Amino acid sequence: MELRHVRSFLAIAEELHFGRAAARLHLAQPSLSQHLRQLERAVGAELVSRTSRDVRLTPAGEVFRELADDIMERVQRAGEAARAAAAGRSGTIRVGYNFPAGQRVLPGTLARFNARHRQAEVVMIEMRTGPQLAALQEGRLDVAMVYGEPAGRGLAGRRLLRVPLVAVVGLEHRWADRGEVPFQELAGENCILFHRAQSSAMYDAILSAARTSGIRLNVAEEVDDPGATAIIAAVKPLVGFASALRGRHAQAATGGPGTTTVRLYDPVPVLDVYAAWNADPGPLVESFLGCLPAGKEPVPA
Template sequence: MEFRHLVSFVMLADELHFGRAAKRLHVAQPSLTAQMQKLERFLGVQLLVRNAHEVKLTAAGMELKQQAETILAQVDRAVRLTKDAADGKSGSVAVGYNYLAGRKVLPDLLSRMNADLPDVSVSLWERRTGPQIAAVRAGSLDLAMTYGYPQAPEMQYRRLVSDIPIVGVIGHRHPWAARDEVSFAELAGQQCVLFARDQSPQMYDAIFAAARVHKIVLDVARTADDPGGTAQLVATLPMVGFASGPRADSYTAHGPSDPIAVRLVDPTPTLDLYAVWRKDNGNPALAALVDRLPEV
């Protein structure tokens, strides 16, 4: 059975007149008659009853009309969705993000995507920089929102937010608990909680660059790759952890188990937030999302 025979049959079933149906289909009437005969032979049933005055559908013809209309609607939808996917108007895109991106970038970005491209599905994955970049390289993420970007020719990036301060995170029993800020030089002699460099290279390097300004060696007594783990450790041990300013702002120091943020100055280490994606990623939905990203 040919697809065009279904199209012709539905048109004829609507018109119940060979001449009018043939005109709408832009075919000769004998050609339309031949198509209907081929369709009936293929199905082995009579679809139409025709005399000199009228054309009627048989019970089989009425059933085929209903089924054929469903098929044609599905084909039209498939064509539309295929074209939309090629244009980035439908499909899916996987996005990684960190805390700052979740607060400052994603709300507006997702609103714009939903308003402009409601058929594009955006899936989200919150992780630190290192795991996000690894996922972009592996292809499980289309785009990452990270502190810094990899110096790699296969990557593209866009800066989204600049000069994000890094702060110290301490517990209520720490000697700095009543202070608003401390000089970075005062970290000399303090035990610190830090993460592995591959978790967030730019943040790690910014902290150690600030230490080199004062020629101090940080005493990394504990490691915690999860920000929540850092908060738990400093809340119970007399140590200093590190967090981005926006992350630290989320801490609410109501009780002894809640961490406290203290500004680091002279110098204040800072971060930049970037969107990062692979140059060879051909996902049209990614291109549509990138077009709607903010830029510093």
């Protein structure tokens, strides 16, 4: 059974006239009749009854017409979907992000992308930088929003914004009432850090600031989950680190022991947030990247 034969049958069914149906399809009438005969042989039933006076559908033709309309509609939708996917207007894009990107980049980007590509779906996953880059190179993410310029093989990137790091302490900590402290004072504190593989750019920024200050950090605990860092800092006399945006979010949370943020200076540790993607993106990824902001927005501490 061929689609052109089904299309010819539907034209006959709508026109109930071979001449008009042939003209509508830009076919010679004998070709139209041949299409009908071939379709009836494939179906195994007479679909159209034709006399010298009229053309009508047989009972089998009435049943076939109902289902054939659905077939042709599905074929049309399939073609439209394929063309939309080829043009980057539909499909699924998987986006990883960190907290600052989720607060400052994604809302506007998604609004622009959804306005232009209503058939596309965006799946978002909040992850640390290291796992995001691994997922990007393994094909489990299409776009990553990470700390630091992506250095992985075959990756491209663009800077989106710059954020300072702050200290996170519990409300009972001796720094809790101080708005800012010089980084050097961390020499007398026990800190919460994370494994470098989780976010190498953030880890290196913290240790670089320590070297610039001439101190060595006392790492009392290593915690890879950012939310857990705030919880531990809230109940233990330890100093954690977070972006200014995440720190303010944790500070605003209610219920249970709380935390506050303290600005660090001399030096101020800062991080750049980058969008990263594989160097040969498909059209949907290119469309998403085109909706990203221009970048280089500073975030105050």
